[in-house]
Amino acid sequence: MSIRALIWNEYVHERENPVVAKIYPEGMHRQIAKLLGADPEITASTATLQEPEHGLTQKVLDETDVLLWWGHARHGDVAGEVVERVVNRVWQGMGLIVLHSGHFSKPFKRLMGTSCALKWREAGERERVWVVNPKHPIAEGLGEHFELENAEMYGEPFGVPEPLETVFISWFQGGEVFRSGLTYRRGAGNIFYFRPGHEAYPIYFNDDVARVLRNAVRWAYNPQADLRDPTEAPNVPVDKALEPIKIRGARLHADGEEGLR
């Protein structure tokens, strides 16, 4: 079965900035869809901020296995309701790959519970991405490192929780380092943050970046993505207890009553 990947893009710079428009005339989302489509096991589609409900209706999300997220200039325009929908789908098991400036997107900040802040510089400097977790599925097919000759710098400290695994760390020409590939799990959903992707350079034409994205989609895919109600907090009635027990002491709640939230 094919993995259904959905690339979400804010799609602003490509329409407003001539530099970016020239690199990505059809938008970064379409270029990323091409990269993913090169993998016969992935079916890639796209959605953008401008579409109704940002293209992220419940139906679309229910039919998505892995969501990729690129945003930058209009994080604030993403509707809270859509954010909660995305977050809930991640808890249910949808994979999420957060790209570059998506570190400040609402869904990522919501799922991390931290500031997700970092330092940055736009100088077209060299970035060298080191694989620190060799033979990790997301690093499949890469050498020990790969280089981006022109990159925006992101520097530590990166305000995220300690990850499950650190896959990549970047070296920058100007003297900084950054944890560029981090894995998390929230509910049944696998999350991967991947740093490269600045809009002013042709990052999504790079073969190693393409490889990482394809690997990450396969890694994030959870075929059991059907945890229907992740927020449910069921009462277990006393007479349904797995071991026989009797009620003792005081009680606030009646049997089978819904819990307080």
Add this chain to the structure above:
Amino acid sequence: MSIRALIWNEYVHERENPVVAKIYPEGMHRQIAKLLGADPEITASTATLQEPEHGLTQKVLDETDVLLWWGHARHGDVAGEVVERVVNRVWQGMGLIVLHSGHFSKPFKRLMGTSCALKWREAGERERVWVVNPKHPIAEGLGEHFELENAEMYGEPFGVPEPLETVFISWFQGGEVFRSGLTYRRGAGNIFYFRPGHEAYPIYFNDDVARVLRNAVRWAYNPQADLRDPTEAPNVPVDKALEPIKIRGARLHADGEEGLR
């Protein structure tokens, strides 16, 4: 120097339910304050939902080293603004100890990025709390386990991220288990979730529970709690780069410009 602990309590059951009122006539917060006050290194004060700004003004939080949180029936009444203030203080380095039904409190859900759901049963059954991380600071002075003869059951799965450390796991008479002591770090803040604390039983009169709370306050205390602006994402101007670099390629941003969010 003394650690300034603040016990926040929703303070509803004690005023509305005669069973709880009898156990905690002055409120759970005052009883917990007594337990903490027995430690000469801790200064304990209290705040409740009913106070202006729930007793959690910026000034109060700025003067708090470790916040303890008990809530249940009125999670929804906690103002969003106060929640963000608490969260920001945790990122700055304030410790947070979340008690029992506080698993569904707004600050905890906000900091975990997950549902924080669980299953539950109120039957006064026996709970045995096992120390799975011997000699952890939070378990100091405990034996291999301690028992609560009457407890509410909380059962797995507990919808939280993989913790830094699992300190306690509970056995329940009715057949369930629960990860009852979990540590996290968010920004510069240490977070501890501690399961026991049901209002219908005199849990906060138990010596082992008291010991855990005192240990947890000491553990959560970060004397460096002064990360002033955890959400700052500073631009590093090219001429201030630590290694000499020159601008190459295209740019979207002017030097020293504020980043997009």
Add this chain to the structure above:
Amino acid sequence: MSIRALIWNEYVHERENPVVAKIYPEGMHRQIAKLLGADPEITASTATLQEPEHGLTQKVLDETDVLLWWGHARHGDVAGEVVERVVNRVWQGMGLIVLHSGHFSKPFKRLMGTSCALKWREAGERERVWVVNPKHPIAEGLGEHFELENAEMYGEPFGVPEPLETVFISWFQGGEVFRSGLTYRRGAGNIFYFRPGHEAYPIYFNDDVARVLRNAVRWAYNPQADLRDPTEAPNVPVDKALEPIKIRGARLHADGEEGLR
């Protein structure tokens, strides 16, 4: 492509103890091989302590994707050279699934770096294994819990490092709890510890146990298992540095010299 699983068994109790011989007349390894063989993607073979080099020659290990390990009475008889060979293959990327009393096996203790101690009781009591990480690949197809009506008890504290993920926690009738499913990564190798498997009861005839074993083999399989020399510590000569640098200051080593160990 098929995953090549190898079940290693000490194979002592089945030959020496009539109770065990009756349950597993052909040995536990053959029964486990049957369970795994039911998965069309797994090819299962076996090896035992009594074979030359315990059946774990370099060639055999090189052709193994996932090794399962059952040992108890003769941990001490496993040759140190074979242990190092197994450990090195795990670092290269071979998966390892350690079963029940294998917690005290040489390869597991070697890879954990801890005592791997626990408490135990053999009373045929009930064990209820709870899934605490829903929708984890190793829990695929399981309900919220499964039961073993007769089990040996293993109790906390379990002397292992904090795991990557806790998948299962067991409840025991006699009052203990145990982290029964834990994941680790050492080098490129995925490791899973799975508690059930006491020889005196027909554990490996249980459908849920079978399902966990099959899931675990698929999870542990690393198709990139080819990290040829995990212990290599290469010198990077100055003239091969990725950024141009010149030698400055004192040196102990000549260019390209092998490092000290």
Add this chain to the structure above:
Amino acid sequence: MSIRALIWNEYVHERENPVVAKIYPEGMHRQIAKLLGADPEITASTATLQEPEHGLTQKVLDETDVLLWWGHARHGDVAGEVVERVVNRVWQGMGLIVLHSGHFSKPFKRLMGTSCALKWREAGERERVWVVNPKHPIAEGLGEHFELENAEMYGEPFGVPEPLETVFISWFQGGEVFRSGLTYRRGAGNIFYFRPGHEAYPIYFNDDVARVLRNAVRWAYNPQADLRDPTEAPNVPVDKALEPIKIRGARLHADGEEGLR
């Protein structure tokens, strides 16, 4: 009470190499002892490879709260018996700080269960150590980064398990990165690996390095370091079970019998 730190040094380069002898005429251990002794809460003593039992008798270790380890040229000369003694003390709760080339020391490899390999270059290049975990106790008093103008390079991949926390990441002039400060816990013992410390440069005269070492000693200190027998695997007799149970089914072991290893 004072924290009893013991600095163990192989003490070979300082006696055999004139460059190193000139920097550390009394040995690196004595210089590190001076740095630690500047903290009124630390009492520092030293031991070297050349002493009987390498200066690490059971009595000495029993009276040590935190052990620091520097080794390079003679890892192989450290007696296996002493290594096991050190490892057991760590499990009991003694802190361990592994310095620089100590990554290949026997105790560190033993406690990690991995190869601990890395790449390296000795060119006196610049190293910039970034704090990625702000306000971590080990980073107390540091700025966002500190620099070592002349350092040996260590490069990723570093063959260690995923740490509890990543505290420092280094940038190297020649193009590599390295996780330079990592925390672990093994049994009741806190472990910190700290990269800087090459013998050919005056690293242990650097104020930031000194600060890290003092912080790390305080962090690693476990006042409860008295887990007497970490390898004990006690049988719990059926009649001592915490919940009343009866023996059911078959048994291999007699009551109270010692377990198999």
